[in-house]
Amino acid sequence: MDLKNRQELELEITNIAFGGMGLAKVDGFAVFVDRTVPLDRVRARIFRKKKNYAEAHLVEILVPSPHRQEAPCRYSGFCGGCKWQFIDYAMQLEYKRRHVAEAIEHIGLIKGVPVHPTLPSHRIYEYRNKMEFSCADRRWLLPDELGQTDADTGFAVGLHVPGTFHKVLDIGECLIQPRLGNDILDAVRTYMKASEMPIYGLKSHEGFWRFLMLRHSAAMDQWMVNIITAEERRDVVYPLAEKLMAEYPAIVSIVNNVTARRAGIAVGEFEVPLLGGTAIRDRIGPFQFEISANSFFQTNTRGAASLYEVVRDYAGLSGDETVLDLYCGTGTIGITLSNAARSVVGIEIVESAVADARRNCRINGIQNCRFMAGDIRDLMSGIVEKPQVMIIDPPRVGMHKDVIRQVIDLAPPKIVYVSCNPATLARDLAVMSERYDVMEVQPVDMFPHTFHIESVARLIRRW
Helix, strand or coil: CCCCCCCEEEEECCEECCCCCEEEEECCEEEEECCCCCCCEEEEEEEEECCCEEEEEEEEEEECCCCECCCCCCCCCCCCCCCCCCECHHHHHHHHHHHHHHHHHHHCCCCCCCECCCECCCCCCCCCCEEEEEEECCECCCHHHCCCCCCCCCCEEEEECCCCCCCEEECCCCCCCCHHHHHHHHHHHHHHHHCCCCECCCCCCCCCEEEEEEEEECCCCEEEEEEEECCCCHHHHHHHHHHHHHHCCCEEEEEEEECCCCCCCCCCCEEEEEEECCEEEEEECCEEEEEECCCCCCCCHHHHHHHHHHHHHHHCCCCCCEEEEECCCCCHHHHHHHHHCCEEEEEECCHHHHHHHHHHHHHHCCCCEEEEECCHHHHHHHCCCCCCEEEECCCCCCCCHHHHHHHHHHCCCEEEEEECCHHHHHHHHHHHCCCEEEEEEEEECCCCCCCCCEEEEEEEECC
16 A cells, blocks of 8 residues: 555554654554554554654544553643553563564574563652753643633743643643652742743743752652752752742752753753752662652662562572672662672762762771772773673663673672663664573563663573
8 A cells, every 4th residue: 555644544552662652554554643552443543654653643543452441641642751651551562572682693693692571660650750841931722721712821831742842831730750759849930920030942042940850759759859950050949949848848948059051951051059958868679769859760669679579589699609780870789789799889970970889888888999080991801800790780881882891701600780771772782692692581670651671680600
């Protein structure tokens, strides 16, 4: 069939692709349809035609899949956050397992690797400990608001429409952050709207209010509020801080990050403390971690505990091993392994993350961890003591090919590879499989209602 843009089709959704879109076949030709699930029968309209596939918008669900459920969030399908709320959670876990298994088999070309059932998140709502809300001088309307002549479009503090930088939904309630976060969000929105300072224009790059970042400690049930503005105006933001601290006793830290840069990231060029401390603390297992406004910490604290338990199990430490932790970040994995290893050495290119790792060691009284700041490609050549176990937790792009070669040359007997991207996991495992057997892979769901999945692979050296 010769498909054309704007053509409408009746489709049977047979699979779900990594990235979250449903997959249908038309005479063997792949058509991807957003907001669909296998066994849906739908009407969809083609909006993009490529040589090997097409993409289509969902027009109507003709016969719903038995795996489909009613999404509790009014923004579901329009917000770029949790796009899988309409899929039964048990099936979300199975689709994620399949994505990992299929990537290893079809991208990595490695057969027969056991990929275990996905470990579920302890909570599927109210699980995120960090949320970033964007400010915009125009509120993007939901479909049921488009015909309303009195709809207010002049202000938004919320989340982006998928694939856009300037379309922001004014979020009244986000179900994946703890409930108090929504009260704080509403209080900040009310204050911003009543202030004389203009909201930031994502196209004009003019205005004052830019972002609101909320952090929550799952262990301590405490909050940090980070207000990001385009310039320093203590006379404007300090009254807001006073109001929040008075109304919400759980808030223990309020800071103001300031940036005039056009880049749409909620990180300041400098930070102004307002009220309370400049950090909060959370806990993973017996270990405490100090989290400042711009430091990295896993966004699902309880999920991170599950993830690190798998890492610990796969590492199989007896107490006498040297562990080399590549891409160690703020040291959370190395620190959680420290009481089972003789020593841990971490390498990370981001100097501020290494500073956080060292500080977290001091907080926990850990003396057998050492962290080095620099490029792994430069620092690995200086490793004198050969590690018995190597932990690898790279960013989404995976490992640089030079790092993979250095890993193979260093030849640790055990490797535990932690990945947030099944495709780059599979690619890197394919290269390492020349000397290592991939024994098993455990997916861990850190991000319910999204297609994202963490995986832990256990590798054993053959020779």
